[in-house]
Amino acid sequence: xxxxxxxxxxxxxxxxxxxxxxxxxxxxxxxxxxxxxxxxxxxxxxxxxxxxxxxxxxxxxxxxxxxxxxxxxxxxxxxxxxxxxxxxxxxxxxxxxxxxxxxxxxxxxxxxxxxxxxxxxxxxxxxxxxxxxxxxxxxxxxxxxxxxxxxxxxxxxxxxxxxxxxxxxxxxxxxxxxxxxxxxxxxxxxxxxxxxxxxxxxxxxxxxxxxxxxxxxxxxxxxxxxxxxxxxxxxxxxxxxxxxxxxxxxxxxxxxxxxxxxxxxxxxxx
Numbered sequence: 001x002x003x004x005x006x007x008x009x010x011x012x013x014x015x016x017x018x019x020x021x022x023x024x025x026x027x028x029x030x031x032x033x034x035x036x037x038x039x040x041x042x043x044x045x046x047x048x049x050x051x052x053x054x055x056x057x058x059x060x061x062x063x064x065x066x067x068x069x070x071x072x073x074x075x076x077x078x079x080x081x082x083x084x085x086x087x088x089x090x091x092x093x094x095x096x097x098x099x100x101x102x103x104x105x106x107x108x109x110x111x112x113x114x115x116x117x118x119x120x121x122x123x124x125x126x127x128x129x130x131x132x133x134x135x136x137x138x139x140x141x142x143x144x145x146x147x148x149x150x151x152x153x154x155x156x157x158x159x160x161x162x163x164x165x166x167x168x169x170x171x172x173x174x175x176x177x178x179x180x181x182x183x184x185x186x187x188x189x190x191x192x193x194x195x196x197x198x199x200x201x202x203x204x205x206x207x208x209x210x211x212x213x214x215x216x217x218x219x220x221x222x223x224x225x226x227x228x229x230x231x232x233x234x235x236x237x238x239x240x241x242x243x244x245x246x247x248x249x250x251x252x253x254x255x256x257x258x259x260x261x262x263x264x265x266x267x268x269x270x
Contacts, residue, residue, distance in 0.1 A: 007043045016051035019166060022152035026109050029152055033159040041084075044164035045227070051167060052087050061090040063236050064121075065224075066147065067216045068168045069160075070209040070240030080160045083210070085220055086168025088236060092148075094174040096264060101146070101174035105250035105268040108150045111171050112245035113266065115194040115204060115256040117187065117213045118145035118175055121235040125217075127225030135214040135221070140233075141178035142187075144258050146266045147238050148172040149245055173238060176256075176264040185260070187213050192242045195255040204243030213239040 007015075015032070022029050032038040032047075052062070069075055069083040094101040105111070122140030150171030153162045163169045182190075188211065192204040210216045216239040221231050231237065248254065253267045 007046065012043075012046050012050050015047045015165065016054055019047070019051050019152055020054055022109075026106075027152075028109060028154040031153050031157050031159065031162045032165055033161050034157075038161045038165075041161060041164055044161040047165040048086065048167050049227075051165075052089075055089060063088040063090050063093055064238075065220055065231070065235065066168055066170060066173070066238040067209075067220050067240045068149075068163065070216050078158070078160050082223075083216065083219055083240065084160065084164050084168050085223060086164075086166075086170045088173060088238065089167075089170065092170070092172030094172055094266070096174050096176065096266075099176065099262055100265045100267065102267050102269055103148065103172060103174075105248070105270060108148065108171055108248075109152065110156060111148050111150045111248045111268075113194070113196075113248050113254045114147045114149060114241035114245045115192045115202075115243060115258075116145045116147050116238050116241055117182075117190075117206065117209075118143045118173075119214070119217050119237045119239060120178055121231045121237065122233055124230055124232055125221040126230035127222035130218045130221035132212055132214045132218050135217040136183065138231075139183055139214070139217075141180050142182035143178045144176035144256055144261050144264045145238055146174050146254060146256055146264055147241070148248070148266075174264065174266055175236070176261060179261060181260070190258055193255075193257045194243060194246065195257070196246055197253055198255075201246055202243040204241070206242060208242045209240035213242075216240045
């Protein structure tokens with residue numbers, strides 16, 4: 001197995017460059033867990049960090065963070081006991097106009113769509129020791145969100161290290177309007193319907209994300225502390241999918257509906 005110390009700086013840089021090439025050319029690479037025997041999440045985060053630094057050097061901006069693997073079923077499937085995270089790159093933020101966001105399908109390789117809740121951080125959150133209550137107190141507003149997950153790994157054949165290195169399978173995202181009222185709602189019981197081309201496809205509930213979406217954000221703040229990073233005012237955090245993801249292709253229209261919030265639509269163009 002490849003451990004962290006085996007991946008020297010040059011090897012980490014080379015692997016980050018492979019992901020950047022796959023991102024820019026819409027091509028895939030074999031799973032690192034298979035070709036390298038990579039098994040150490042710390043090594044995978046090192047690759048992710050280097051890739052993000054590479055993009056920042058070329059003008060990319062980070063709008064916040066995304067959390068993945070928040071459902072028990074997905075953790076069991078990948079044999080892990082905690083979520084993972086990646087960065088929200090501004091170049092793939094798709095603004096919604098009057099509740100409709102439009103994304104070119106040509107941006108992506110093998111996209112899937114998830115319905116989530118997004119948190120707008122209002123006060124600094126620095127772990128360790130951040131709790132669900134700390135998150136709610138520090139949250140400025142909450143919004144309905146659609147995340148587009150995508151994978152540079154062949155056929156979504158991922159283990160934890162593969163998705164971590166791949167910026168947590170980030171593709172893009174869009175947001176509905178920010179709501180202060182949602183801060184006081186019981187986010188555990190908030191329901192979600194994700195429709196595809198006008199037909200309800202999956203239903204979800206807030207409790208699907210670690211029992212409470214704010215608990216996911218608390219996990220993130222504490223995990224980031226291991227790398228000397230805090231959640232800062234203005235950061236957007238996608239707290240994890242409330243139901244399974246749906247494959248997407250050009251021409252598809254997805255709608256996320258949650259109680260008390262306007263519907264959010266995402267259309268994929270050619």
